[in-house]
Amino acid sequence: MTVTLAQAPAPDDRPIERGLPTAGTIAQVVVAKYLNHMPLHRQAAHYARLGVLLATTTLYGWVEAAARDGYASSVEELEEGLNAIAVPVRDHTGGVIAALSVSGPVYRFTQERMREVTPDVVVAAAAISHRMASACRRSLRTSTGTW
Numbered sequence: 001m002t003v004t005l006a007q008a009p010a011p012d013d014r015p016i017e018r019g020l021p022t023a024g025t026i027a028q029v030v031v032a033k034y035l036n037h038m039p040l041h042r043q044a045a046h047y048a049r050l051g052v053l054l055a056t057t058t059l060y061g062w063v064e065a066a067a068r069d070g071y072a073s074s075v076e077e078l079e080e081g082l083n084a085i086a087v088p089v090r091d092h093t094g095g096v097i098a099a100l101s102v103s104g105p106v107y108r109f110t111q112e113r114m115r116e117v118t119p120d121v122v123v124a125a126a127a128i129s130h131r132m133a134s135a136c137r138r139s140l141r142t143s144t145g146t147w
Contacts, residue, residue, distance in 0.1 A: 026062045027072035027086055033063060034088070034096045070122050073114060076106055083109045085118055087125035092133035100125040 084103035
C-alpha cells in the first residue's frame with residue numbers, strides 16, 4: 001500500500017515577497033527604531049541574544065519596506081489578543097518623528113476591520129504630518145536665529 005501525503009502551500013501574505021518577516025515583526029522593528037530610539041545594530045544584537053541572527057542590512061530593508069508601504073500592522077504578534085496598525089508621522093524634512101497607531105482586541109479589531117480603517121489612518125497621519133511641517137516652516141521663517 002502506498003500512501004501519498006500532500007500539503008497545500010501556505011498562504012504567502014507576508015509583506016516582503018518570499019521573506020520571513022510578518023507585518024507584525026516589521027512593525028516591531030519600526031516602532032523600536034523610531035519610537036524607542038533603538039538603532040538597528042542594537043536590535044540585531046537583541047535578536048541575536050534570542051537566537052535569531054539578523055543582519056543590520058536586513059532590518060534596514062524591512063524598515064524601507066514599511067516606508068514604501070506607508071504603514072505597518074500587527075496581528076496578535078506583539079501581544080496575544082491585540083491587533084494594531086501604525087503609520088509614521090513626519091516632520092518638514094520627511095523624517096519620522098512619531099507614529100499614529102490604532103489598536104484593539106482581536107474580537108473587535110478584526111483583520112477585516114483593520115483593512116477597512118488602514119486608509120483612514122494613513123490619511124490622518126499624512127494630515128498631521130502636513131500640519132506639523134507647515135507649522136515648522138512658519139516657525140523657521142519667523143525665527144530670528146537667536147536663542
